[in-house]
Amino acid sequence: MSINLSSPWDVNTIRAEFPILHQMHHDQVPLIYLDNAASSQKPRLVIDALDDYYRRYNANVHRGVHKLSEAATEAYEGARVKIKKFINAGSKREVIFTRGTTESINLVAQTWGRANLKPGDVVISSAMEHHSNIVPWQILAQEKGFTIKYLPVTGAGVLDLDVLRGWLAEGNVRLVTVMHVSNVLGTVNPVAEMAKLAHEAGALILVDGAQSIPHMPIDVQSLDVDFFAFSGHKMVGPTGIGILYGKRHLLEAMPPWMGGGDMISRVRLDGSTWNDLPYKFEAGTPIIAGAIGLGFAVDYLSSLGMEAVHAYEQQLTAYALDRLAEVPGLTVYGPDASQKGAVAAFSYGTIHPHDIAQMLDADGIAVRAGHHCAMPLHDQLGCGATARASFYIYNTTAEIDALIEALYKVKQAFTA
Numbered sequence: 001m002s003i004n005l006s007s008p009w010d011v012n013t014i015r016a017e018f019p020i021l022h023q024m025h026h027d028q029v030p031l032i033y034l035d036n037a038a039s040s041q042k043p044r045l046v047i048d049a050l051d052d053y054y055r056r057y058n059a060n061v062h063r064g065v066h067k068l069s070e071a072a073t074e075a076y077e078g079a080r081v082k083i084k085k086f087i088n089a090g091s092k093r094e095v096i097f098t099r100g101t102t103e104s105i106n107l108v109a110q111t112w113g114r115a116n117l118k119p120g121d122v123v124i125s126s127a128m129e130h131h132s133n134i135v136p137w138q139i140l141a142q143e144k145g146f147t148i149k150y151l152p153v154t155g156a157g158v159l160d161l162d163v164l165r166g167w168l169a170e171g172n173v174r175l176v177t178v179m180h181v182s183n184v185l186g187t188v189n190p191v192a193e194m195a196k197l198a199h200e201a202g203a204l205i206l207v208d209g210a211q212s213i214p215h216m217p218i219d220v221q222s223l224d225v226d227f228f229a230f231s232g233h234k235m236v237g238p239t240g241i242g243i244l245y246g247k248r249h250l251l252e253a254m255p256p257w258m259g260g261g262d263m264i265s266r267v268r269l270d271g272s273t274w275n276d277l278p279y280k281f282e283a284g285t286p287i288i289a290g291a292i293g294l295g296f297a298v299d300y301l302s303s304l305g306m307e308a309v310h311a312y313e314q315q316l317t318a319y320a321l322d323r324l325a326e327v328p329g330l331t332v333y334g335p336d337a338s339q340k341g342a343v344a345a346f347s348y349g350t351i352h353p354h355d356i357a358q359m360l361d362a363d364g365i366a367v368r369a370g371h372h373c374a375m376p377l378h379d380q381l382g383c384g385a386t387a388r389a390s391f392y393i394y395n396t397t398a399e400i401d402a403l404i405e406a407l408y409k410v411k412q413a414f415t416a
């Protein structure tokens with residue numbers, strides 16, 4: 001079974017750019033990679049960019065006057081400019097290189113949060129968050145004594161904005177910190193509207209964009225978010241590199257987090273002063289190859305066009321949800337395709353998700369099983385774990401068909 005996708009998406013040309021997709025899994029079956037919410041695969045352009053840096057101009061940045069260091073600095077800072085354009089930040093000073101979403105959120109907690117939050121203050125998060133947007137605030141709350149409230153997730157798998165309005169009206173809310181797209185339910189949260197509500201109540205908003213920026217156009221200025229955190233490795237970039245976007249006036253006012261080289265203006269034995277943005281938050285030798293690679297990842301996604309990426313994935317996800325709905329005993333969690341990113345987390349009768357994932361792997365299909373770093377959400381779903389198929393630009397309807405066939409085989413094996 002297959003459908004005609006209405007967008008002119010040349011999936012075969014895209015697949016040709018991803019070397020890993022052309023290997024045989026277990027040396028026997030073609031690889032069907034459906035674990036993209038965990039990490040995406042990398043196109044030749046990104047792999048070559050890393051190779052090129054290490055082969056031709058590997059050197060430290062910002063410090064040297066020799067040719068290699070100048071070339072590395074130019075590529076590193078060039079990547080920052082590419083990312084600034086990709087998210088439509090107002091200035092490249094608002095683009096901080098970090099190790100990923102987790103580090104970006106911890107940075108905000110440990111600088112803005114540590115400097116501003118006190119007993120009586122409220123931070124609003126949600127019950128669908130990834131642990132990386134729960135635990136940093138819990139660690140800080142233990143020390144600072146502020147309160148964290150978690151927006152409930154409705155039965156339809158969305159956040160209740162009336163609860164948000166009510167809590168904002170009670171006062172003392174300093175920050176709303178929520179994910180843009182759920183890595184389990186796929187829910188696309190209305191972060192522009194939430195930003196407006198937060199600002200009207202005098203609060204800031206941080207958005208965890210780990211699962212949105214790989215899949216849809218992001219304009220941080222039109223969303224009007226104060227902080228936006230994301231990871232390179234989920235958007236065809238390398239691991240170990242990510243971004244914290246922050247509004248300039250907020251970043252200017254925030255104290256540094258890690259101390260060391262590059263983040264200082266002047267060091268004396270009786271005290272030091274800080275470098276300008278963005279370097280104030282980039283202590284030590286940065287992740288040079290990763291940043292350059294992320295710049296090329298952004299080039300690659302831009303060449304496809306993020307509107308087109310989104311349109312293709314919406315059709316693919318709708319197709320996957322229709323096909324998964326045909327499988328008796330299988331329950332997909334979260335909203336319907338119109339409100340959902342490219343994620344389908346499911347349970348399958350009483351078959352344990354790890355057994356599902358293991359059997360699918362034997363057929364060459366890579367999915368994820370577990371709590372997906374969202375234990376509180378799984379508590380609410382009433383299961384400790386789910387299996388999760390997640391899609392990206394290079395996946396096809398034929399691969400989804402193969403997933404469905406393999407799921408029938410799993411059922412057979414467990415009823416035999």
Ligand SMILES: Cc1ncc(COP(=O)(O)O)c(C=O)c1O
Binds near residue numbers: 099103179231
């Ligand atoms: C929604 C969400 N937030 C945060 C993260 C953490 O990203 P990283 O491990 O790259 O820091 C993930 C990764 O799975 C995620 O899906």
